[in-house]
Structure formats: structure tokens, C-alpha cells
Amino acid sequence: MRRDFWNDIQKQRSDNNIGNTTSSATSFDVYHKIIQPGTYCTIHGHVGPSRNQKEAILFCTSLKYRLANNNPQHLRNVLKFVADGVLDVNEVLEALPTLSHEDELIPSSSTAAATSNQTYGELATQILDTFPPKFLLNPSQMMGSTDAAKVQLLPPVPHEFGTLPPIIITEVKEKVAVSDSLTISQALQQQKQEHDNGLVSITGWVQNRRRYQGSVSVLEVVDTFSSSFRAMNGDEDNDSNNNSNNINDSVNSKKLKEMWKERIYAVIHPDALCSEEMAEMYGNLLSAGARFMIEGFMTKSDDKDDEMPSFWVTRIRLLRSSWRQGEIRTLLDLVHEGKFLDIEEAARALNIPYSQAEELAEGTATPAERQWLAAEITMKLQGENSRVGKISNKMMESLSTFADERDRYPIQEERSRLAADGNSSQPVVSSILESNLGGKGLLSNLLAETFGEDIVDVQVIDISTRATNNGMMRARRHGLENIRFDAMDATKVDIQTKKDLIVALHACGALSDVALGHALCQGAGFVICPCCFNSNPHLRVSVPVKGGDVELVSADDFLRVDPESYTSLKQLAELQGDIKLASKAMHTIIALRAAAVDRLWSSSKRGSQEKIYTSIKTFPIGFSTRNFCLVGKYTP
Numbered sequence: 001m002r003r004d005f006w007n008d009i010q011k012q013r014s015d016n017n018i019g020n021t022t023s024s025a026t027s028f029d030v031y032h033k034i035i036q037p038g039t040y041c042t043i044h045g046h047v048g049p050s051r052n053q054k055e056a057i058l059f060c061t062s063l064k065y066r067l068a069n070n071n072p073q074h075l076r077n078v079l080k081f082v083a084d085g086v087l088d089v090n091e092v093l094e095a096l097p098t099l100s101h102e103d104e105l106i107p108s109s110s111t112a113a114a115t116s117n118q119t120y121g122e123l124a125t126q127i128l129d130t131f132p133p134k135f136l137l138n139p140s141q142m143m144g145s146t147d148a149a150k151v152q153l154l155p156p157v158p159h160e161f162g163t164l165p166p167i168i169i170t171e172v173k174e175k176v177a178v179s180d181s182l183t184i185s186q187a188l189q190q191q192k193q194e195h196d197n198g199l200v201s202i203t204g205w206v207q208n209r210r211r212y213q214g215s216v217s218v219l220e221v222v223d224t225f226s227s228s229f230r231a232m233n234g235d236e237d238n239d240s241n242n243n244s245n246n247i248n249d250s251v252n253s254k255k256l257k258e259m260w261k262e263r264i265y266a267v268i269h270p271d272a273l274c275s276e277e278m279a280e281m282y283g284n285l286l287s288a289g290a291r292f293m294i295e296g297f298m299t300k301s302d303d304k305d306d307e308m309p310s311f312w313v314t315r316i317r318l319l320r321s322s323w324r325q326g327e328i329r330t331l332l333d334l335v336h337e338g339k340f341l342d343i344e345e346a347a348r349a350l351n352i353p354y355s356q357a358e359e360l361a362e363g364t365a366t367p368a369e370r371q372w373l374a375a376e377i378t379m380k381l382q383g384e385n386s387r388v389g390k391i392s393n394k395m396m397e398s399l400s401t402f403a404d405e406r407d408r409y410p411i412q413e414e415r416s417r418l419a420a421d422g423n424s425s426q427p428v429v430s431s432i433l434e435s436n437l438g439g440k441g442l443l444s445n446l447l448a449e450t451f452g453e454d455i456v457d458v459q460v461i462d463i464s465t466r467a468t469n470n471g472m473m474r475a476r477r478h479g480l481e482n483i484r485f486d487a488m489d490a491t492k493v494d495i496q497t498k499k500d501l502i503v504a505l506h507a508c509g510a511l512s513d514v515a516l517g518h519a520l521c522q523g524a525g526f527v528i529c530p531c532c533f534n535s536n537p538h539l540r541v542s543v544p545v546k547g548g549d550v551e552l553v554s555a556d557d558f559l560r561v562d563p564e565s566y567t568s569l570k571q572l573a574e575l576q577g578d579i580k581l582a583s584k585a586m587h588t589i590i591a592l593r594a595a596a597v598d599r600l601w602s603s604s605k606r607g608s609q610e611k612i613y614t615s616i617k618t619f620p621i622g623f624s625t626r627n628f629c630l631v632g633k634y635t636p
Contacts, residue, residue, distance in 0.1 A: 001035070001060045002390075003028050003571075005046070029534075030086050031063045034078055038069030038137035040095075065095045068128075070136035075124035079105055083120075084538065098130040121466070157212040161267050164312065165299050181293050184223045184264055191298055191309060200298055202311065203319070206290045207263065209283075215276050217283035219266040221311070225289055225385055265310045266294055272312050281339070282316050284330055289322035289386050289577075290349075318349040323381035323577060329374040335360050336370060350377050372622030379579050379621060386577040398569035399584060402561075405591035406584075411628075412617045441471020443505050444483060448475070453482035460485045461493060490514050491539050495522065502526040506626065509535030509570075510555040516597055517541040517558065519632060521550055523604040525612075526597075526632040529624075533573040533589055544603040559592045560599075579625065590616050590630050597632060610634045 006028045035041055045060040065087075068075050078095075081087035082105050089102045099105070107123050128136070143150070181203040182190065190200075205225035210218045268283050270276035286292060295315040321328055331350060334340035335357060347357035359365075365373075441460060448458040460483065462468050468485035475483050486493075491514050499522045504515035512530040519526040521544050540552040556563045573585035594614040601612040617629045 005059045037142045038139040040067035072124040076121045079120045154213045157216045201295045203293045215270045215280040217268040221266045222263045287322045291320035293317045321349045323386045325378045332370045375622045388576040394568040395572040398565045402588045409591040409594045441474045448480045448483040458483040499524045504528045506531040508532040510539040513541045513555045520604045528630045531626045534570040
């Protein structure tokens with residue numbers, strides 16, 4: 001599923017007045033969320049070539065949801081989409097054959113609490129109980145709930161990679177220096193000119209990886225790595241509204257096919273490496289974006305249709321780790337546990353000093369410290385080549401459109417911790433609201449415990465009854481009397497008691513705007529840590545107006561932005577693999593929110609007596625890659 005292909009087709013159908021009962025009225029985002037492992041669906045799209053022989057890619061242009069899986073969380077989201085009117089009720093009824101009427105998709109209670117996720121969660125469980133045992137697929141079993149289970153779910157080794165060819169010599173005494181290594185292009189050219197399949201050394205990048213049972217991995221090795229399909233195709237400048245011909249042009253590009261020929265299958269086989277542990281370790285580490293030097297023997301497939309040669313690896317040296325945090329953390333753990341013995345190789349691959357790698361090998365770093373270090377390293381290893389997905393002209397234009405807001409609200413790096421300096425002065429806050437994101441109650445309980453009941457009262461609002469119950473039980477275990485938990489929808493709640501501070505942690509998408517709206521209506525300070533910038537675009541924001549009234553507006557109206565430009569900006573903020581560019585988009589969105597607060601503060605309860613000072617702060621990325629924080633302080 002790619003948004004640009006999907007939108008191209010939808011736009012063409014709309015322009016040509018072609019109806020589509022399955023997806024014309026249903027958004028890409030809805031299907032992208034509900035089509036999960038274990039669901040059954042019908043897919044329409046365009047077929048294009050794959051880098052893998054005997055395979056094709058189907059670029060999806062429309063979907064129909066046919067059968068749910070047995071995950072209550074999944075079905076709860078489906079029911080909510082039906083209630084919001086963004087998923088066709090008849091389509092969902094067909095996907096739930098034990099139901100017969102649309103009323104069965106609505107919670108039985110008519111109270112306000114019935115619109116909460118918990119109520120829909122209970123309804124989802126009730127519906128799933130109407131199906132016979134094992135009738136619906138369990139997604140956790142399909143994906144593997146443990147590492148051992150995931151290994152068992154790997155596909156069997158294809159016959160062409162299962163048995164070593166006779167030419168492979170598993171005991172090679174002479175090492176080939178990296179400086180003598182060939183590029184992929186040079187190795188392919190040499191193979192055409194020479195019939196002698198002797199030992200060869202190649203340096204290249206992993207473009208793609210396939211893992212199989214028995215610790216066998218097959219890597220597609222290239223001279224130049226790029227995560228982006230269109231970057232390889234040289235088509236990054238085409239926007240999605242150019243019409244559907246772009247799909248066929250890009251998918252069937254001769255240029256792309258030619259580039260796919262300039263690659264080699266590198267086979268990591270335990271028999272060739274004489275070590276299953278080594279094959280498993282490098283199979284884990286060598287994901288897309290890793291660079292390495294390999295030694296081994298090149299062979300040509302007997303299949304005339306398969307033009308890509310295989311390279312049977314007998315030695316490996318990791319030159320640069322993939323930017324992906326999971327692989328970086330794996331390498332750090334291996335060094336920490338003494339399982340990756342070449343400290344110099346690890347230091348070079350992670351782009352860290354040798355002395356730091358040596359300290360890591362001493363085995364004293366805690367899991368939290370290794371996780372923190374992995375987050376810092378992934379930033380250093382990211383760049384244009386590691387981007388996942390397409391960057392359109394509209395995305396880049398959105399950064400220019402709102403550049404003034406970034407300049408107006410610069411980023412301030414924050415390294416201090418709450419009460420870390422032992423300052424005895426008491427805060428002026430007497431009442432705190434954590435809005436809609438109470439979760440397990442960790443933050444709210446910490447606030448209540450840190451400041452104490454003599455100073456603050458904390459109210460937590462979360463849409464999930466289960467979350468508020470968990471937080472309440474945790475508060476009781478800590479003996480906290482100055483905190484209350486309410487299962488309510490923050491977009492609809494009317495806060496009766498005066499609040500001095502609004503806090504929202506990991507406020508997904510427009511929930512950040514909702515929390516800011518409450519701060520404005522209350523005339524309260526705020527600390528908002530946003531997350532998932534493209535989520536919840538439908539939520540309405542409460543804003544104060546002259547005369548003490550409150551009105552509900554869309555997030556676009558709250559920020560005074562063009563919806564199309566803002567959508568492009570949010571998509572850029574969710575870009576994976578280029579943290580610098582994504583962070584610039586995040587900064588822009590948060591600056592727009594700061595500008596909205598400054599514009600509307602005069603209409604708040606404190607606006608006539610006190611000023612609001614907004615600022616954007618960041619905290620160390622080791623805590624979270626969503627490390628931006630919008631802070632508002634009011635003073636007389």
C-alpha cells in the first residue's frame with residue numbers, strides 16, 4: 001500500500017465520475033490501519049516487477065475488507081471507524097458473518113461512556129465470542145510472539161540456496177584485504193570475462209534481505225544503497241497528482257530494471273561460514289542499509305530466466321551498521337555480552353570511538369544505557385539514502401511555507417530534570433490535568449507523588465476505562481490521595497474545576513491541539529509532548545472566544561493552515577530514515593501550535609491579566625525519538 005498510488009487512482013476515478021463501492025468513500029489511512037495479519041481482504045491494483053526473481057509487486061489502489069482477525073483491539077478500531085462514518089457499515093457486516101444488522105455494531109448503552117474505546121472494546125470481545133473457536137486467525141501466532149517462535153515462522157530455504165555448490169571451499173586460509181575488494185559492477189564484469197570462479201572479495205550495501213530457516217540469509221547487494229523506490233527510479237520530483245500514468249511509468253521503468261541487474265545475491269549459509277552462530281549473528285545484523293565486505297565464490301544460476309548471480313559467503317566484515325535502531329541495539333548487546341569479539345569492527349560499524357566500544361565490551365552498561373546509545377547512533381547513521389518512502393515537492397514546499405514560524409519559535413535544548421537541583425522553592429501550580437493520555441498513570445502518579453498533596457491535585461482524563469483503572473490501582477498502591485482518574489473523551493469533556501497546568505505525553509496527532517485548547521479555555525500553563533503527527537485529524541479543538549464562550553473548531557482552523565499544505569507537513573514529520581528532515585517538520589508543526597496559543601491567549605480566562613510565554617524544548621533522544629516539548633508559562 002502506497003499513498004501516492006492509491007490517491008492517483010482515486011483522483012482519476014473522481015475526475016472521470018467512476019464509482020467505486022469499495023474505497024472511493026473510505027480513506028487510505030483507515031485501510032492502512034485495519035488490514036493487519038490475519039485479516040482477509042480483496043485487493044485491486046497494478047502489478048509491477050520485483051527485485052526478487054519469480055515474484056511480482058502488487059501496488060494497491062483499492063481494498064475490500066472481507067473477514068476480521070480475532071484481535072479485539074483490531075475489531076475495536078473497525079467499530080470506531082464505522083461509528084465515525086469513515087468505513088462502510090455493510091462492508092463490515094459482510095466481514096463479520098455472525099452479525100445480521102448494523103445495530104449490532106453499536107454499543108448497547110446510550111450513555112456518554114458508551115462512546116469510549118473501552119465500551120467498543122467490550123463490544124469487540126462480545127462479537128468475537130460469537131465465532132466458533134479458531135474460525136478467525138490469531139495475528140500473534142502468525143507473526144510469532146517470541147524470538148524462537150518468529151524463527152519457526154521463517155520460510156524454508158529455497159532449493160537453490162539450501163545446498164552448497166561443489167566449488168565452495170569452506171576453509172580459506174588467505175585473507176583478501178578490503179582495499180583489494182571489487183565493487184558489484186566490477187565483480188559482475190569480471191565474471192563475464194573470466195570462467196575461473198576463484199575466491200573474490202566484494203564491498204557493497206545491503207539493499208534487501210531475506211531470512212530463512214536454518215540460519216540462512218540471502219542479501220541483495222548493491223553498489224549504491226537507497227531506501228526509496230522512486231529515488232532509485234529518479235522520479236522523486238513527480239507529485240502524486242500527475243495522473244495514474246505515473247504508476248505504470250515508474251513500475252515498468254526500463255531504467256529501474258537495468259539498475260536491478262547491477263546486484264548480486266549474497267548467500268550467508270552456516271556450512272559456508274563453518275559456523276551457525278556466525279551465520280545467525282550476521283544474518284541479524286546485515287539488514288537493508290548495512291555496508292560490508294564479503295569474501296567467497298560467485299556462481300551463476302542454471303535458470304535461464306534468473307540473470308542475477310549468487311555469491312556464497314565464506315567471510316564477512318561489517319563496515320557500517322544499518323541505521324535501524326533494532327540492528328544497532330543488537331550489535332551493542334552482542335559487544336556487551338562478549339559475543340562480537342572484533343571490537344575495532346564494531347566501533348567502525350557504529351561510527352563510535354574505539355575506546356567507547358572497549359568500555360561497552362566490559363559488560364557494565366545497563367540495558368537503558370545501551371538503548372540510549374542506540375538512539376543516538378541511529379541519528380548519526382541516517383541521511384538521504386536511508387529515507388523510507390517518497391518525498392514530494394509539496395512536502396518540501398510546506399517547510400518553506402511555514403519557515404517564519406520556525407524562526408519565531410527556535411528550539412531550546414533541555415537537559416535539566418524535575419527538582420534535580422534541589423531548589424526548595426515551591427511551584428505555583430495547584431491543579432494539574434493530564435489530558436486523554438493517562439495510559440498506565442506513570443507520569444500522573446509521578447507528578448502527584450513528587451509535588452505532594454499539600455501542593456497539587458492531579459486529574460487524569462483518558463478515553464480508556466482499562467487505562468484509568470490501571471492508573472487508579474497504581475495510585476492506591478503508592479498511597480496517593482491527590483489524584484483522580486476519569487474515563488472520558490478529552491475532546492468532549494467540560495472541565496469544571498480550575499486547572500493551572502495541562503500536561504499531555506505522547507499526544508497523538510490532533511490530541512496535542514485538543515490539550516492546548518483546554519489550556520487556552522482554562523488559562524492554564526501547559527507541557528505538551530506530541531507524537532504520531534498524522535493521527536486523529538478528525539478531532540475538534542475547544543477554543544475560547546470573546547465573552548467567555550467556547551467553540552469547537554478543526555485542527556486546521558485552530559492553526560490557521562491550509563489543509564493540503566498541513567497534510568504534506570505532517571507526512572514529512574512521520575518520515576522514517578531521515579531524522580534530521582523529519583525533525584525539521586516536527587519543529588514546524590509545534591511552532592504553528594505555539595503561534596496559535598499566542599494568538600488566542602487574549603481570549604482565555606487569564607488573558608487580560610497575565611501573559612503567556614511559549615517555547616519549544618527538546619530532551620535527549622535516548623528517551624524518545626519524539627523528543628519535542630511545547631511549554632507554556634503564564635506570568636503577571
